[in-house]
Amino acid sequence: MITIRDEIAADIPAREALLDRCLGERRTAKSSERLREGRLPAEGLSLAATHDGALLATVRLWHVEAGGVPALLLGPLAVAPASQGEGLGQAMMREALRRAACLGHGAVILVGDAPYYARFGFDAALTQSLAMPGPVERERFLAIELREGALSGARGILTATGATAPTVEAAARAA
Known part of the structure; x- marks a missing residue:
């Protein structure tokens, strides 16, 4: 049985390997990554799908804003190649959006395949007044x-607003 649950620290190495396998090594060069660098994902919105202890899928959401209007940035979403086509990505998306709504968030933004994400209600018309901090x-x-x-009143370049991740130096001081 596949379980969708909150991501835990032990998932991090498997998550990074899964993202490299699914998205390639250039994944960190994308504009969306500029909004995630040095930040923590939104609380309660880092999900992992597992089966018998193996990580099969991951999705995370991050705090951003444009023109003072808050939103979440979704990504990346990745499903292990052996599990693709079985509806796991769709289940991860639905759970992420459900949790975001339950936590009171108003909007989610992403960069992705429009035909795939349209089934969840995503639309490019809602980003016409927005820009990424790089090419898109x-x-x-x-x-x-x-x-x-x-997203009424949201204008301009998205900026990261979430909590900053502890630096290596801060983590060493805390230890």
């Missing part, structure tokens, strides 16, 4: 409002 294909820059009008 406009047709892949998508959003969904979890609360009607949540």
Whole structure:
């Protein structure tokens, strides 16, 4: 049985290996990564799908804003190649969006395959007044409002607003 649960620290090496396998080594060069660098994901919105202790899928959401309007940035979403086509990515998306809505978040933004994400309600029209902090294909820059009008007034370049990740030096001092 596959379980979708909160990500735990022990998942990190397997998550990074899965992301490299699914998205390639250039994944860290993407514009979305600029918004994740040095940040922690939104609390309660880092998910892992496992089966018999093996990580099969991952998705995380991050705090961002544009023009003072808060939102979440989704990504990356990855499913182990052997588990693709079985609906696990869809289950991860639905759970991530459900949890984001339950936690009171108003909107989710992502860069991804428009036909795939349209099934969840994502639309490029909602990002017309927004920009990434780097190059992005406009047709892949998508959003969904979890609360009607949540992106009203959002304008300009997305900026990261989430908690900063502890530095190596800070972690060493705390130990």
